[in-house]
Every structure is written in C-alpha cells, then in structure tokens.
Amino acid sequence: MDRVKLQELLVLLKQDEYRTASQLASRLGVSEKTVRTGLHELDRQLAENGGRVTSKARFGYHLEITDQDQFEKYQSETAVDGSIPDSGQARSEYLLAYLLFRREYVKIEQLCDFIYVSKTTLSHYLKSVEDILRRYRLSIERRPNYGIKIRGEEFDMRRLISDYFIKRHCLEGVDISHQEEEMAALARQVRKLMANYEVHLSEISFENFVDYTYVAWKRMKAGYYLKMDRENLPEIGVKEQAFIQELLGILAKEKGISCTQDEENYLLLYLAGKRMIGNIVENDSNFVIHxxxxxxxxxxxxxxxxxxxxxxxxxxxxxxxxxxxxxxxxxxxxxxxxxxxxxxxxxxxxxxxxxxxxxxxxxxxxxxxxxxxxxxxxxxxxxxxxxxxxxxxxxRRLDILVVCSTGKGTSRLLKYKYEQEFSEFLNSIYVCDLIGLESFDLSLVDYIFTTVPITMKVSVPIVEVGMFLGTEDIQRVTDVLRFGSNGDIIRRYYGPARFLSHVPVGSKEDVLKYICDVIEKQELVDNDFYDLVLERETYIQMDYGNMITLPHPNQIASEESFAYVAVLERPMVWNNLPVQVILLTSIGRKGDKEKERQRFYETTARFALSREAVSQLIQAPEYEVLVRQLKK
CATH class of the missing domain: 1.10.1790.10 (PRD domain)
Structure with missing residues (x-):
C-alpha cells in the first residue's frame, strides 16, 4: 500500500469504535487483503510513534494511542497534502480558515478527512480554534447529525480574518503572493482616491483601512454581507462619502461584487474611526464637535x-x-x-x-x-x-542662583555664560558669593549652581559645577534644568521612614489601614485621611499589571507632600489583579513648585510602569533597592 493510502487508512481508523476490513476496503476502494497488509504496516510504524493497531474477532480493527505528542508528531511528518501545515497550531489556524468560509454545517468525519487526523486529534485542534474565536466574540455551534459551523456577527469574523490571515499570514506553507499582489493594487487605488478627495489618514490607519477593505471585498465575493443598525450613525463628511462610493463602485465593476448600503455605511464608519491625532484638517467644514x-x-x-x-x-x-x-x-x-x-x-x-x-x-x-x-x-x-x-x-522657565567665590567681574562673566548656554530654560539668574548666600531669599530660585562647596543647610537643590563650564558641566546643567534631579525628588518625597517592608496581607481595606496608621503617626494629615484614600479607590482604579498599585486620598489631606512604599509579605488580589507593592502618595497643602511636582509624578510613574523595577524591589524589599530603581 502506497503512502497516500496508508495515511488515508490511518484517518479511517477510530479510537472509539471498531471497523472491519470490509468497511475499510469499501471506503478506500481496495481489496480486503490490501487493507490487512496496510494495517500490518501501519501497526509496525505506529509502534515507534505513540500508537498501535489492535483487532478483535467479529468486531474489526481499532486505533490505540499510547503517546499523544509522539503520535501527533508522526501525523505531521507523514502528512500527504503539501498544502496542510505540519505543526499543531498551524493546523488549528488552517482549520479555522476553512470553517470561516463554510456557510453550511460540516461533519466531524469530513474535517478529519480534510486535514488527515483522527477524531481525537481533531477535537484537540478544535479547542484551539475555539480559544481564538472567543477573543472575537465568536463560537462553534454544534448540531447533532449535521456537524459544526462558526456562529457570530459578520463584522467579528472579518476582524478575525484581518488579524490572523492578512496581518499575521498565519497559514504556513500557503502561497500568498496572489493575495499580496491584489492588496498592493487595492492600496494604489485607495491612495489615488484619497488624493482626489483630499481624505487624510496616517500610515497605520491607511494600512488598516486597506486590510479591512480587502477582507470586505473577499467576504462579499463569497456571499457574506454585513447587517447593521442604521440609527444614530455619526455625521460623515461629503468628501468621505464620495470617496467610499467611488471605491465600492470600482470594486463592484472590476471584481463582480454587489455592494449593499450596509457595506457602504460600515466602510464609512471604518474610515471615520481610523482618523487620528493630527489627521483632522484645519478648517474642515465636515468635522463637527458636539x-x-x-x-x-x-x-x-x-x-x-x-x-x-x-x-x-x-x-x-x-x-x-x-x-x-x-x-x-x-x-x-x-x-x-x-x-x-x-x-x-x-x-x-x-x-x-x-x-x-x-x-x-x-x-x-x-x-x-x-x-x-x-x-x-x-x-x-x-x-x-x-x-x-x-x-x-x-x-515654565526656571530661576537659578549661581554661587562663586570670586569678584564681581568674574560673577558677571559667569552670569553671561549661563545666559548664553541655557537661555531656553531660564527666567532669572542671580549671582552671589558664600557670604551673600546667608541672607539670600532662596524662595526666589529653583536651583543653586555653585563653584565652591556649600556646607550650610539650604532648602534648594545644589549642583556643583566648574568655574569655566566645560563640556561635561554644560551637559550636566542642561540635564538638571531640563529633567530635574532624581536624587532631589527622592529626598523630597520619599525617605527611609516612608519605606515599609514585610507588610502583613489581609483585605485591601486592612492593608490600607495599616499603611495609613503609620502615616498618621509620622505625618501631619487630616483625621479622615484613611477614609479619603478608600473613597478614591471606589471610583478610579488604574491597573498597572506590574504587581503594583498607587492609591492616594481623594483630595488634599496632608500638610506636606510624600510617598509611602509598602512591600507586602506575599502577593494579594487588588482590584482583580495580583499586587505586592503599594505606593501611596499625597500632595500637601504647602506649595510644591509645579515643575518639582511634575518631576515627582514622572519619577513615580516610570517606576510603577517598569515591570523589571517593581520585580527587583519585590525580590529585595530594601530602601536602597527602591532608591536605585527610582533613579533609573
């Protein structure tokens, strides 16, 4: 028996029922002797590939699988149809594509024959197909004695086709050169019409629109049409309507399809939905804000x-x-x-x-x-x-104080250099020496840049620089003026006393109460601080997905601004997601400078959105580790 017939014989064998040599011979169109010879050869091959052929007097022959993975690998390697992929995932997607374009029910036996697998293996593939379908609100409908078919809205089927078989080219081994040529021609036609009608799309939106139009064309060609509720349609510009009507007219004429009003409306919606930031033309009379x-x-x-x-x-x-x-x-x-x-x-x-x-x-x-x-x-x-x-x-330009130990002439020169190098960042530049610093009103400035060490305690961040502002000094000053200093932010808002490790796990309310109790002992906060934090949790919940959550009071409820970081003993469920780090912030009544506050938010957000940074802190819940991650 040749390879093709041997593979067909394997497909006909069942795990859940016996089949006689006569039944198998009739299906294959060969003699019973040929079938018995083939079964003997098949049993020999399966013995080393996760299966065997067993027989029972007066019942017939039966397939037994001893190692599912090994058996599926054998099936892949012996597949006789070159158009059918080898891997399990690719075969699932091949099966999905087949079902998407089947209007009628198809029986399980037909599908087994289609991709040369057993009923058990087909069931495994169908589970993968159903996993994909669920993501698009589609399902497999099973009807006894009829078979199966995909059930759902036509638009969802088109979304799936576009994602899997247009954007991702999931069909392994299938020649898609014809499809690529058709899409390239369609793209050229769409670009030409966009220019004629002055319709604007970003490159990404243009690509998505072409993908969707191509799928719509193929589905209409196969007899699948959209149906939609025409009530409450948004206002669409005259240019867009004319553009879509001409495009569909070209497809109808060249591709032999009939376009319905629903198809035209949905293509208009798809075009309207793809417009992006910066793609709204100034003075566009068709663009209406309600x-x-x-x-x-x-x-x-x-x-x-x-x-x-x-x-x-x-x-x-x-x-x-x-x-x-x-x-x-x-x-x-x-x-x-x-x-x-x-x-x-x-x-x-x-x-x-x-x-x-x-x-x-x-x-x-x-x-x-x-x-x-x-x-x-x-x-x-x-x-x-x-x-x-x-x-x-x-x-927002900054005000700075430059401190040096030389005379007025050199001070004026230094001020001139700062004006020349950093004018885009600066509003006012003050200059003084160490003695003048003692009486200077530091509320006037955001930073002190000094050429000499400052030992006295000041309330403004200090940056030491060289007298002659070399290349490295210029870059350093530029970075501070543009981005601020992470170290300053950490000292201002975070601190060793505001870091809590090995916090006991309970309910969300228990954990917040534990943290707020510590805060109330260490900070000047309102009596209802804990209640305000809970209140905020009830209506705004941003999920970071990085094992971290960022609660804070629903209004200003502290004198000073601060950030408390708590690492739990173990993960807990918080708003349906696992969490082990709580970063509780509070902006105080005492005025933070807006740029400083923004820098604090930027530092905090960058840390919270970094899966690696949060993971490092969980692995080593120490204040020094937190500081290192915040400085990145």
Missing part, C-alpha cells in the same frame, strides 16, 4: 487636574485636541472598530507620566461607554497629555 464630546473632554481634564494637581484647564489647545481625537474614538467605541497602537510599549517607557494621566482620564470614558477602554486607545490619549506636558515645560 456638546457631549466637549463635556467628556472637560471631565477628562478636570479629573487629571484633580488627581495630579496640574493646571490643564486653561490649556485650550489641549482641550480642542482631545475633542478632535474623541470624535473618531467615539465611532470606534460604538461600532467596536479596533485600532492597534504599535507605539504602546514605547509610550509607556518614554511618556510614563502622560500614560498614567491618560489611564486616569479614561475612567471618564469607561463610565460613559460602560466598557473597558482598550490599552491601545489609552496610549493614543497619552500622546495628547505628553504634548501638553512638553509645551508646559517650554513655558
């Missing part, structure tokens, strides 16, 4: 102002940018249009404070839409907050 959108933008800004004590409410440009971003965001949320953020990890690492602010502000949107805001979307909102923070940095 009162509800502006209300959401204001609530987001107010919440960030309340939580971070940042004065963003006066930033009209930021408010308008949020408004512009919320319009396509609303389309994506209401019609469940995904938008991937390829910069997400970089945003978390480089713009940690902005990401933290975005996470807090999105609690407004979570309440409005009654669903979680995707992490990709949180990342895009973070870019808006980062832009506001950076512009604020440019507007």
């Amino acid at each position: 009162e509800q959108t502006d209300r959401l933008a204001l609530e987001m800004i107010r919440l960030v102002d309340h939580d971070f004590h940042m004065d963003f409410l006066k930033n009209f440009e930021m408010r308008m940018t949020l408004n512009q971003h919320l319009v396509p965001f609303d389309v994506r949320m209401r019609y469940d249009i995904p938008l991937k953020n390829p910069m997400l990890q970089e945003i978390k690492e480089k713009y940690s404070l902005a990401y933290q602010m975005s996470g807090v502000s999105c609690s407004v949107l979570k309440e409005y839409y009654h669903r979680e805001i995707p992490e990709d979307e949180v990342g895009y909102f973070a870019l808006i907050f980062e832009l506001a923070l950076e512009k604020g940095d440019l507007e």
Whole structure:
C-alpha cells in the first residue's frame, strides 16, 4: 500500500469504535487483503510513534494511542497534502480558515478527512480554534447529525480574518503572493482616491483601512454581507462619502461584487474611526464637535487636574485636541472598530507620566461607554497629555542662583555664560558669593549652581559645577534644568521612614489601614485621611499589571507632600489583579513648585510602569533597592 493510502487508512481508523476490513476496503476502494497488509504496516510504524493497531474477532480493527505528542508528531511528518501545515497550531489556524468560509454545517468525519487526523486529534485542534474565536466574540455551534459551523456577527469574523490571515499570514506553507499582489493594487487605488478627495489618514490607519477593505471585498465575493443598525450613525463628511462610493463602485465593476448600503455605511464608519491625532484638517467644514464630546473632554481634564494637581484647564489647545481625537474614538467605541497602537510599549517607557494621566482620564470614558477602554486607545490619549506636558515645560522657565567665590567681574562673566548656554530654560539668574548666600531669599530660585562647596543647610537643590563650564558641566546643567534631579525628588518625597517592608496581607481595606496608621503617626494629615484614600479607590482604579498599585486620598489631606512604599509579605488580589507593592502618595497643602511636582509624578510613574523595577524591589524589599530603581 502506497503512502497516500496508508495515511488515508490511518484517518479511517477510530479510537472509539471498531471497523472491519470490509468497511475499510469499501471506503478506500481496495481489496480486503490490501487493507490487512496496510494495517500490518501501519501497526509496525505506529509502534515507534505513540500508537498501535489492535483487532478483535467479529468486531474489526481499532486505533490505540499510547503517546499523544509522539503520535501527533508522526501525523505531521507523514502528512500527504503539501498544502496542510505540519505543526499543531498551524493546523488549528488552517482549520479555522476553512470553517470561516463554510456557510453550511460540516461533519466531524469530513474535517478529519480534510486535514488527515483522527477524531481525537481533531477535537484537540478544535479547542484551539475555539480559544481564538472567543477573543472575537465568536463560537462553534454544534448540531447533532449535521456537524459544526462558526456562529457570530459578520463584522467579528472579518476582524478575525484581518488579524490572523492578512496581518499575521498565519497559514504556513500557503502561497500568498496572489493575495499580496491584489492588496498592493487595492492600496494604489485607495491612495489615488484619497488624493482626489483630499481624505487624510496616517500610515497605520491607511494600512488598516486597506486590510479591512480587502477582507470586505473577499467576504462579499463569497456571499457574506454585513447587517447593521442604521440609527444614530455619526455625521460623515461629503468628501468621505464620495470617496467610499467611488471605491465600492470600482470594486463592484472590476471584481463582480454587489455592494449593499450596509457595506457602504460600515466602510464609512471604518474610515471615520481610523482618523487620528493630527489627521483632522484645519478648517474642515465636515468635522463637527458636539456638546457631549466637549463635556467628556472637560471631565477628562478636570479629573487629571484633580488627581495630579496640574493646571490643564486653561490649556485650550489641549482641550480642542482631545475633542478632535474623541470624535473618531467615539465611532470606534460604538461600532467596536479596533485600532492597534504599535507605539504602546514605547509610550509607556518614554511618556510614563502622560500614560498614567491618560489611564486616569479614561475612567471618564469607561463610565460613559460602560466598557473597558482598550490599552491601545489609552496610549493614543497619552500622546495628547505628553504634548501638553512638553509645551508646559517650554513655558515654565526656571530661576537659578549661581554661587562663586570670586569678584564681581568674574560673577558677571559667569552670569553671561549661563545666559548664553541655557537661555531656553531660564527666567532669572542671580549671582552671589558664600557670604551673600546667608541672607539670600532662596524662595526666589529653583536651583543653586555653585563653584565652591556649600556646607550650610539650604532648602534648594545644589549642583556643583566648574568655574569655566566645560563640556561635561554644560551637559550636566542642561540635564538638571531640563529633567530635574532624581536624587532631589527622592529626598523630597520619599525617605527611609516612608519605606515599609514585610507588610502583613489581609483585605485591601486592612492593608490600607495599616499603611495609613503609620502615616498618621509620622505625618501631619487630616483625621479622615484613611477614609479619603478608600473613597478614591471606589471610583478610579488604574491597573498597572506590574504587581503594583498607587492609591492616594481623594483630595488634599496632608500638610506636606510624600510617598509611602509598602512591600507586602506575599502577593494579594487588588482590584482583580495580583499586587505586592503599594505606593501611596499625597500632595500637601504647602506649595510644591509645579515643575518639582511634575518631576515627582514622572519619577513615580516610570517606576510603577517598569515591570523589571517593581520585580527587583519585590525580590529585595530594601530602601536602597527602591532608591536605585527610582533613579533609573
């Protein structure tokens, strides 16, 4: 018996029932003698590959698997159809693609024959298929005597097809050159129409739009159409409507498909949902901001102002940018249009404070839409907050005091050098010697830069520099003026007495009470400090996923600003996530300078978003380890 027939014979053998030589011969179209010879050869091969062929008088032959992994490896290596992948995961995805384009039910036996596997192995593959389907709100429907089929909304099926078989090219061994040529031609056509109609998309949004349009074309060609509720459709610009109508007209003519109004509406929604920050054209008469959108933008800004004590409410440009971003965001949320953020990890690492602010502000949107805001979307909102923070940095210039031990002439020269090198960061530059420092009003300045050692205790950060401002000195001063000093922030807000290790685990309330009791003994806080911390926990919960949580009171409730870090004895569940580090912050009534407070938030957010930094502290819960991680 040749290899193909031998593989077919293996597929026909069952684990849960016996089959006679006559039945097998009839299915294969060969003699019973040939079947018996093949069964003997198959048993010999299976003996070394996790299985065996057993027989029972008057019942027939039966497949027995002794090692599932070894048996599946044997099946992969002996597959006779070159188009069927070898690995288990790839076969699951191959099976998924097959089922997605099957309108009618398909029987289990047919699927076994299709990918040359046993019923047991097929069941294993179907579990993997169902895991994928669940992520897209799809499922497998089973009907006795009919078989199985995929059940769910057409749009969700298209999302799955786009993610797995367009973006990721999951079908191993399948020639996709024809698909790539078709998509390249479609992309050229879309770009041409975008130019004609002055429709603007970012490169990422353009790629996603082409992917979706390609899948829509293929699904319509196969007879699958979308159905959608046409009520409450957002306003779509005239240019966009004309662009989509011409695009669908071209597809209908060249590809022989019939486009429905629902398909046109959804493509319009997909286009509207892909518009991003910076893609709204100035003076675009079709771009409308509704009162509800502006209300959401204001609530987001107010919440960030309340939580971070940042004065963003006066930033009209930021408010308008949020408004512009919320319009396509609303389309994506209401019609469940995904938008991937390829910069997400970089945003978390480089713009940690902005990401933290975005996470807090999105609690407004979570309440409005009654669903979680995707992490990709949180990342895009973070870019808006980062832009506001950076512009604020440019507007907030610093006042410094330069201390030297030489005469007035040299002091004037030194002041001139600082003006020349650091003018973009500075507002006022004061100069004095050590004697003048004793009577100088330090509330006027943010930093002291000195060419001589200062032994007296002062309330302002000190940076020692050389008299002639060499290359290294210039870089050092620039870094301090631009980014501040982590060491200063740690000394100001953190401290050895504010670090708690081996904190006992109980309920969330128990742990917070333990920490707040320590705070009340060491800090000047309001009598309801603990209650205010609990109050804040009830309505804003930002999940970091790094074994850390950052509670704080719902309003200013302490005289001084501080940060307490508590490491628990073991992990506990906190807002449905495992947590072992609690970083409790409080901004005080005594005025922190805004730039210093921002630097504190940046340092804290960068630490909280770093999985490695939090992990290092958990492994070695010591104050020195915390300081090292905060300084990174």
